[in-house]
Amino acid sequence: MSNEFPLNKALQSCLPGVDILTRSRRAFLRRTGVGLGAIALASLFGQHTPLVSAALPTSNPLAPKQPHFPCKAERVIFLFMSGGPSHVDLFDPKPELIRLGGQPIPESFGHFKTRRTVAKNQLLPPRRSYAKHGECGMEISSFLPNIAEQADDLCLLRGCYGDSVTHPESVYLMNTGTILMGKPSLGAWATYGLGTENQNMPAFVVMPDPAGWVKGGAPAWGNGFLPATYQGTILRGGSQPILNLNRPSDVSPQQQLATVNLINQLNGEHLPADEESSELTARIAAYELAFRMQSHAPEVVDISQETEATSELYGLNHKTTAEFGRRCLFARRMLERGVRFVELYCGDTNGWDAHSDVDGNHTALCAQSDLPVAGLLKDLKQRGLLDSTLVIWGGEFGRMPMSEGSNGRDHNPHGFSMWLAGGGVKGGQVIGATDDVGLRAVEDRMHPHDIHATILHLLGLDHTRLTFRHNGRNERLTDIAGNVIRKALA
Numbered sequence: 001m002s003n004e005f006p007l008n009k010a011l012q013s014c015l016p017g018v019d020i021l022t023r024s025r026r027a028f029l030r031r032t033g034v035g036l037g038a039i040a041l042a043s044l045f046g047q048h049t050p051l052v053s054a055a056l057p058t059s060n061p062l063a064p065k066q067p068h069f070p071c072k073a074e075r076v077i078f079l080f081m082s083g084g085p086s087h088v089d090l091f092d093p094k095p096e097l098i099r100l101g102g103q104p105i106p107e108s109f110g111h112f113k114t115r116r117t118v119a120k121n122q123l124l125p126p127r128r129s130y131a132k133h134g135e136c137g138m139e140i141s142s143f144l145p146n147i148a149e150q151a152d153d154l155c156l157l158r159g160c161y162g163d164s165v166t167h168p169e170s171v172y173l174m175n176t177g178t179i180l181m182g183k184p185s186l187g188a189w190a191t192y193g194l195g196t197e198n199q200n201m202p203a204f205v206v207m208p209d210p211a212g213w214v215k216g217g218a219p220a221w222g223n224g225f226l227p228a229t230y231q232g233t234i235l236r237g238g239s240q241p242i243l244n245l246n247r248p249s250d251v252s253p254q255q256q257l258a259t260v261n262l263i264n265q266l267n268g269e270h271l272p273a274d275e276e277s278s279e280l281t282a283r284i285a286a287y288e289l290a291f292r293m294q295s296h297a298p299e300v301v302d303i304s305q306e307t308e309a310t311s312e313l314y315g316l317n318h319k320t321t322a323e324f325g326r327r328c329l330f331a332r333r334m335l336e337r338g339v340r341f342v343e344l345y346c347g348d349t350n351g352w353d354a355h356s357d358v359d360g361n362h363t364a365l366c367a368q369s370d371l372p373v374a375g376l377l378k379d380l381k382q383r384g385l386l387d388s389t390l391v392i393w394g395g396e397f398g399r400m401p402m403s404e405g406s407n408g409r410d411h412n413p414h415g416f417s418m419w420l421a422g423g424g425v426k427g428g429q430v431i432g433a434t435d436d437v438g439l440r441a442v443e444d445r446m447h448p449h450d451i452h453a454t455i456l457h458l459l460g461l462d463h464t465r466l467t468f469r470h471n472g473r474n475e476r477l478t479d480i481a482g483n484v485i486r487k488a489l490a
Contacts, residue, residue, distance in 0.1 A: 067460025073423025083351025086399035136428035146374035159432020168216035170396035184224035198338025202233035212348030228282035394418030449482035
């Protein structure tokens, strides 16, 4: 397909002296220093007819791409519970942990890694009671009464396990498939494989908790060795979720266009003729996207027209739930406008990391997130979006069954829980199990490689075929491992 596009009279009127009718995108950039930002500005000047032909996306790395096979999931929301939520207190009831509470863990459980010296500490029973929910009878803790109401839509994975007892490495593992910093994130791989239906907002958006970033920081949503275009774009909480979005009042549209022109012209002069995926290409594309976002993004984050019922659904009218609820609502609005992958972090730098007072820690974070998460699932479902949207809930690991101090829990990568809902997932079921006290995954064990393979499969991507040539090797998210969790598929 040709990668040329016509310059119609509206665009020419914004760019005096441009007398060509067609030009390749790269050649046009070099000659004029103008990209899609100028096209967006032409629209702002009153041109409402399409200014770009369907041929343009062939030179756009984020153009929509066909999946490997038909699928139900078209987009993803990853609700990341930063710090490591306690599976034995939330999703994994253990009668034996209650019976043995206050005693050391029996020697029959063998040796296991802990971050701190807690292996000989007393076993700590779950902090809350469990009850069965939904037609499926899924047992969920009273910490999460609203999510529990959605049990029939949840595919609960109780047999998860990881590779590290520390936060950054485990955050990287869950997000990039390796404990090492610098590999492409799940969101980057998804957008590399599928592109995006939207050209006026980023394809991959990340919303950290405004109280503090996850341990490990930005590499968790980085592009690694993939082209920089695929890295996550930060959207913040609060009254200004997108910084520097509005043009300064003393700068006219024409002045801003001249600035973008000059920047792109200088960048274009240094762009190799055969280079499509360099950092410089990504920088040029970022300037263009930022320009387009000035006219489109304000509407995405403007929730003033949402109904009172929607505000209540997400908890926007309540102090405890308002902040996280607003970000959940932003996520739904972005998905409606074609954003491919949204990741929301719940919990500040320490977050769910309950080394002391697990009851108080989880009470606060469940109160903050339970209602908005359930509201998001309900909202997606009533809008007909849940069937085509994959929702993921989980953290970097779980918590130990024995106590740390008198009432806390240490990190546990040996066994923990996550859940999936929506897009192609069979809800109302539990897959996998930990041992009698919740220490280790022992049944249908699922490594992040398996979880990633399943997520990509639900998006229509074969994880063994989604590769990128790097340093002479075909790299992939799941490295040389990973099996699709077939029981999770509808």
